[in-house]
Amino acid sequence: MTAVQVPPKQALPQAVPVLPDPEHARQSRRKRRREALTALAFLAPWFVGLIVITAGPLLASLYLSFTDYSLLGDHEWVGLDNYTRMFDDPRFVKALTNTAIYVFVSVPLQLSFALALALILDRGVRGLPIYRSIYYLPSLLGSSVAIAILWRKVFGADGLVNDFLGFLGIQGTSWVSNPDTALGTLIVLNVWTFGSPMVIFLAGLRQIPGSYYEAASIDGAGKIRQFFSITLPLLTPIIFFNLILQLINAFQSFTQAYVVSGGNGSPADSTLFYTMYVYERGFNAWQMGYASAMAWVLVLIIASLTAVNFLMSKYWVFYNDK
Amino acid sequence: MFHHKKRIWPVLLVAGALTFSAACAGDDSGSGSGDGGDGQVTIRFSWWGDDSRHRITEEAIALFEEKNPDIRVQGEYSAWDSYYDQLTTQVASNDAPDVFAIEIRRLGEFARRGSLADLGGLVDTSDLNEQLLPSGNVDDVQYAIPTGANTFAVMLNKAVLEDAGLEVPDDTSWTWEDYLELSARIGENTDSGVYGTQINFNDAYLRVFANQRGEDFYTDDAMGISEETLTDWFRSHLDLIDAGASPDAARSTEIGSTGVETSLIATNTGAMGMWWSNQLNAMTTGSGQEVEVLRMPREAGSDTSGMFLQPTMFWAAAESGSHREAAGKLIDFLANDPDAARILGSDRGLPMNDAVLEEIRDEMPETDIASLEFISAMEGELTDPPRAYPAGAGEIPDMLQRYGEEVIFGRMSPEEAASAFLNEADNTLG
Numbered sequence: 228m229t230a231v232q233v234p235p236k237q238a239l240p241q242a243v244p245v246l247p248d249p250e251h252a253r254q255s256r257r258k259r260r261r262e263a264l265t266a267l268a269f270l271a272p273w274f275v276g277l278i279v280i281t282a283g284p285l286l287a288s289l290y291l292s293f294t295d296y297s298l299l300g301d302h303e304w305v306g307l308d309n310y311t312r313m314f315d316d317p318r319f320v321k322a323l324t325n326t327a328i329y330v331f332v333s334v335p336l337q338l339s340f341a342l343a344l345a346l347i348l349d350r351g352v353r354g355l356p357i358y359r360s361i362y363y364l365p366s367l368l369g370s371s372v373a374i375a376i377l378w379r380k381v382f383g384a385d386g387l388v389n390d391f392l393g394f395l396g397i398q399g400t401s402w403v404s405n406p407d408t409a410l411g412t413l414i415v416l417n418v419w420t421f422g423s424p425m426v427i428f429l430a431g432l433r434q435i436p437g438s439y440y441e442a443a444s445i446d447g448a449g450k451i452r453q454f455f456s457i458t459l460p461l462l463t464p465i466i467f468f469n470l471i472l473q474l475i476n477a478f479q480s481f482t483q484a485y486v487v488s489g490g491n492g493s494p495a496d497s498t499l500f501y502t503m504y505v506y507e508r509g510f511n512a513w514q515m516g517y518a519s520a521m522a523w524v525l526v527l528i529i530a531s532l533t534a535v536n537f538l539m540s541k542y543w544v545f546y547n548d549k
Numbered sequence: 550m551f552h553h554k555k556r557i558w559p560v561l562l563v564a565g566a567l568t569f570s571a572a573c574a575g576d577d578s579g580s581g582s583g584d585g586g587d588g589q590v591t592i593r594f595s596w597w598g599d600d601s602r603h604r605i606t607e608e609a610i611a612l613f614e615e616k617n618p619d620i621r622v623q624g625e626y627s628a629w630d631s632y633y634d635q636l637t638t639q640v641a642s643n644d645a646p647d648v649f650a651i652e653i654r655r656l657g658e659f660a661r662r663g664s665l666a667d668l669g670g671l672v673d674t675s676d677l678n679e680q681l682l683p684s685g686n687v688d689d690v691q692y693a694i695p696t697g698a699n700t701f702a703v704m705l706n707k708a709v710l711e712d713a714g715l716e717v718p719d720d721t722s723w724t725w726e727d728y729l730e731l732s733a734r735i736g737e738n739t740d741s742g743v744y745g746t747q748i749n750f751n752d753a754y755l756r757v758f759a760n761q762r763g764e765d766f767y768t769d770d771a772m773g774i775s776e777e778t779l780t781d782w783f784r785s786h787l788d789l790i791d792a793g794a795s796p797d798a799a800r801s802t803e804i805g806s807t808g809v810e811t812s813l814i815a816t817n818t819g820a821m822g823m824w825w826s827n828q829l830n831a832m833t834t835g836s837g838q839e840v841e842v843l844r845m846p847r848e849a850g851s852d853t854s855g856m857f858l859q860p861t862m863f864w865a866a867a868e869s870g871s872h873r874e875a876a877g878k879l880i881d882f883l884a885n886d887p888d889a890a891r892i893l894g895s896d897r898g899l900p901m902n903d904a905v906l907e908e909i910r911d912e913m914p915e916t917d918i919a920s921l922e923f924i925s926a927m928e929g930e931l932t933d934p935p936r937a938y939p940a941g942a943g944e945i946p947d948m949l950q951r952y953g954e955e956v957i958f959g960r961m962s963p964e965e966a967a968s969a970f971l972n973e974a975d976n977t978l979g
Contacts, residue, residue: 511947
């Protein structure tokens with residue numbers, strides 16, 4: 228899913244030049260047609276999935292967002308009511324604020340961690356594959372229910388964190404159940420899953436030619452100078468890629484907050500994430516129309532944020548191949 | 550490349566046709582309520598709960614199938630958290646299970662939206678408890694049959710109380726002040742980490758509290774509780790924490806959101822708490838100590854206990870089900886068959902069929918007999934069970950907890966919380 232687009236080392240062999248023989252041309256055309264059909268047949272399950280499972284419901288939810296659909300019973304067209312209602316809904320504002328804090332604090336922290344660790348591991352540590360796997364592990368587990376339950380325990384009143392603090396003579400609180408700290412524990416959880424951007428950073432670092440560093444050190448550039456003048460600029464496309472990916476992911480996070488809060492944003496709505504509020508309105512309050520509208524607003528938010536990112540990228544992302 | 554594009558359409562057509570036929574096939578077998586070849590019908594039966602409940606319910610199903618060879622029952626169970634999401638989605642897509650469990654908070658909404666079948670004539674209700682039965686009745690139609698009886702009461706861990714050197718209070722006369730005082734003294738007299746009681750935002754507590762002041766929880770389409778009562782109720786939690794009778798706000802929130810297993814009583818870290826009477830067994834097992842059920846404290850000078858008989862859950866049948874008679878038979882079996890009651894015990898509340906109860910009484914475990922005796926002793930003191938709630942009531946418990954947390958963390962005063970809660974609740978109900 229998070230594979231890097233690595234340019235092929237060798238150009239692929241060119242197609243055999245077509246001979247001007249008409250019979251041969253027809254044959255090869257037929258062959259290509261057959262190949263294309265085979266390809267399409269193999270693609271068909273994916274197409275069907277896209278249309279039936281993704282595109283269909285997507286369009287349905289767009290329609291429903293203009294109705295008062297409640298899951299049970301009939302629904303009526305209500306125009307833009309669901310959309311205007313959000314502005315007067317304090318819980319919507321709360322959910323949006325929580326999510327924004329979560330995204331804009333945890334993603335930069337997570338990426339910095341990932342980059343720092345990638346730099347250390349790139350120094351040619353012995354047993355790199357093992358370390359890489361270990362640090363990647365949280366990324367695989369991070370959004371699972373099991374880890375969220377573990378988080379509850381670790382940051383609970385009698386959890387590991389407080390045991391450690393007690394050792395230092397500090398009296399802890401129940402971090403997950405305190406409205407001032409609950410969101411913080413979720414941010415820490417997201418930062419902890421720095422493995423997948425780290426692996427991508429590692430791959431990116433490997434692509435920077437060693438000769439650049441050689442030349443720089445001959446010119447008398449120190450390690451820090453090398454990092455800012457060579458590593459960082461050449462890594463900007465990777466940073467950009469990670470940033471986009473993690474921003475989108477973070478905006479949509481659901482499981483952790485759902486499990487840690489017991490499904491209702493507790494304590495006092497401090498962990499009410501956007502997606503959780505959508506879910507609660509749709510399935511708990513049976514306001515599926517309103518929930519659909521919120522889901523579409525989230526799509527707009529993520530899309531415009533990504534668009535801004537792409538526009539901004541002109542000013543800071545450096546592509547070496549240009 | 551261009552002429553290849555045209556070739557997309559046959560592929561898409563084939564793919565589309567395949568999906569369509571797959572979907573149709575799914576309709577035939579997927580609903581699962583088709584007739585078997587040998588005149589058998591299959592009905593689907595859905596409930597929520599933990600492993601022990603799943604086990605005994607499966608056992609009861611096996612017995613039902615033995616007694617009704619022409620009906621097969623397909624059990625579909627899930628955990629509580631996802632139960633309504635699943636059920637609502639199934640009902641919305643006309644794929645509802647034939648028989649399912651439901652509770653009072655959602656009964657009114659499902660019934661009034663036409664999703665439940667009229668059980669009149671399908672289930673024999675002649676032996677069922679007359680006080681409890683009407684709670685399954687919405688707009689004069691018996692849409693649901695209570696699974697059993699329950700009441701919300703105070704539970705007391707005797708070992709913790711003895712450690713504190715205190716005696717069991719007289720629950721026929723104690724007031725909310727006595728409750729606060731006793732809880733605070735237990736906290737003082739015991740080690741740190743052991744408390745008098747735990748914070749409880751259960752709407753049942755508020756119902757009792759309000760009933761004692763002569764207020765109903767709901768009117769037909771709004772909250773029936775006054776702002777003053779709600780303010781006092783929110784303040785009662787703050788008082789418990791301030792007096793050291795309950796853990797601090799953060800710890801209380803952590804305990805409060807996780808149920809019986811982590812409760813103060815079950816972990817022997819507290820003496821009291823408010824729970825449903827059918828949770829006595831779990832509390833006793835969890836703590837390994839003797840746990841006693843007590844009446845709720847009273848408002849000084851109030852002439853009613855405010856306590857009520859609660860239908861633990863209901864059995865209901867889907868309006869869309871095509872085997873209503875078989876569904877009715879299953880519900881009848883669950884409610885009226887002594888052998889079913891033997892298997893199911895008091896897991897979904899004490900059996901509400903008096904004849905059945907009499908027959909299996911001697912075989913019941915001690916904790917069931919204790920809660921049965923408690924409810925019997927309270928006969929006359931318990932008010933009628935609540936009737937189906939107004940639409941939107943499913944949201945009220947979470948809302949109550951949310952504003953309760955605002956109060957105990959000092960982010961809102963009890964007055965502010967009461968007024969904001971009533972405002973939001975009245976916008977939701979209707």
